[in-house]
Amino acid sequence: MRALVYDRLGEEDDAATGLVVRDIDIPEPGPGEIRLLVSAYGLNQADILLMTGRHYTRSDFPMRIGYEASGVVDAVGAGVTRFAIGDRVTTIPNTEGPYSCANEYALAREEFATPWPEGWSQAEAAGYWMQYLTAYFPMKELFPVAEGDWVVITAASGGSGLGAIQMAKALGARVIATTRTSEKRQFLIDQGADATIATTEEDTTKAIMSITGGEGARLIADGIGGAFVADYIDALADKGIAYIYGALSGANDITFPVLPLVRRRAALYGYSLINETRDPAALARGVAFVTDLIADGVLHKPVIDRTYPLSEAPAAYDRMKSGVQRGKIIVTL
């Protein structure tokens, strides 16, 4: 089968440089695993961190890639009870094993697979678990968002950002979405944001304090990190929390003044979905919550920015790296 593979790390400014499409053996599902014929897989910023050696999980070369997919079950391992051959499924990110999705056939543990939502396209079904579950754990379980809380979502125009907007709104929060320039303001409002900040055009801290009437943000979901932390750390509410879940800034170190953190009794938290879904009970809670909200029409189909064929995956990553996308970038198999 064709699979996306890389034998060396990519450069910081050309992460996809090492990616090649190679023929490899079709894997056989082990106990508790299903195999799916992959329809499409969703790109994530974590892919770029992996490709450039900056993700906190690592595996050996040759490495494979792809966290979430849509597809049809074509084989099941011993003991599988939830799915049968022919079922249409979507998969949930799981780094702990041979579960890459950027290949014609993919394996998944059955608890990391769910029924394909009715009426969703191949691309839509391949691009919602990362964004909704990534927002679910901090906003619902770790630092529960209450009705009316101000939540800031940085880099809001990508898949993770848009998923976070929907989750925050579903929990009753008021959302401030940040974007680099004014170009995407209306898009973000259309996607549910109550207010927007163009971070290269205005002072982020002043804007947050102004929008919140001086109260500050209860929660900041930041996928940027690096020096950008200093731009918002003084805009947290008393006992506010900023969680870092990405490194779009490209910097490994984060730097910010400590006094605002002390003055506001605030905390900076390091968050990764993968650390939560390792716990089967937590995984089940998150999946049930998101599934119910989708069924109720509260969470919607992901916004798809563009789809690419597997042979053009490097171009898909270049687009993600550019930051011009509006929503999820998908590669079809």
Next chain:
Amino acid sequence: MRALVYDRLGEEDDAATGLVVRDIDIPEPGPGEIRLLVSAYGLNQADILLMTGRHYTRSDFPMRIGYEASGVVDAVGAGVTRFAIGDRVTTIPNTEGPYSCANEYALAREEFATPWPEGWSQAEAAGYWMQYLTAYFPMKELFPVAEGDWVVITAASGGSGLGAIQMAKALGARVIATTRTSEKRQFLIDQGADATIATTEEDTTKAIMSITGGEGARLIADGIGGAFVADYIDALADKGIAYIYGALSGANDITFPVLPLVRRRAALYGYSLINETRDPAALARGVAFVTDLIADGVLHKPVIDRTYPLSEAPAAYDRMKSGVQRGKIIVTL
């Protein structure tokens, strides 16, 4: 009365440069306030942050100083019920008002005063509230320490550090105390530390991981901040917390790699005693807890490093800035 006053900010390398002893009027206690004839006051690192304009609270020039004192009540304001003239008392840090202690007479709100512990010297009674309450809130209320938890205490040889060691041990923790060189290792072991790290002589992260058997620290109480955060951030346990409560590094910004924070689901928290004791109920809980543990012989008299007369207060601050002290530095009135 004589009072320590400064009309301009001190230099970073000579914080006490602006301090002078000046005659000012003796204050009258207002409603709910007592006045004490001050016996001694305790120095704190926060004094240096105030003197150099780096504390998160500020008042106008001329500024006064001194957070905690021992003394005898010589006047009471309207409505005071807890104390009478002649009572020997100790005071609790309170920045919200004219409550500086580096003067012959000091005011205190009665809820920020407590009976002078039996048998404690003037110096000892002037130097225990900051260190015990500062450790109480994070270790008991905010991030409760459980039996056997590994707690790291940085810059452990000063008053705050030694108070934190005692509080952590009182709560059943195992304590790793850091100090710059090996010189104070034995002193810290004598003060209750289970293990020590000389941060200029060994790799702090490796040492913590080795001492904790690879588990990492559940809680890190850091009074240093700045670039030192990077020296320990990768030694937190899963869901561990580092709280910054000082800036001995002299740096306003803290800088550290974000991946360890994400990998360990860890948090960095900004902590200040003053933010907690604003809540009267929280203040009462902390005072009762510390008072009971002192009465039970679990918390001990503070270790007094050296005492100075008021006229030599600048020398006292120079000594604190040097980092050579072992315990609390006290100025007698």
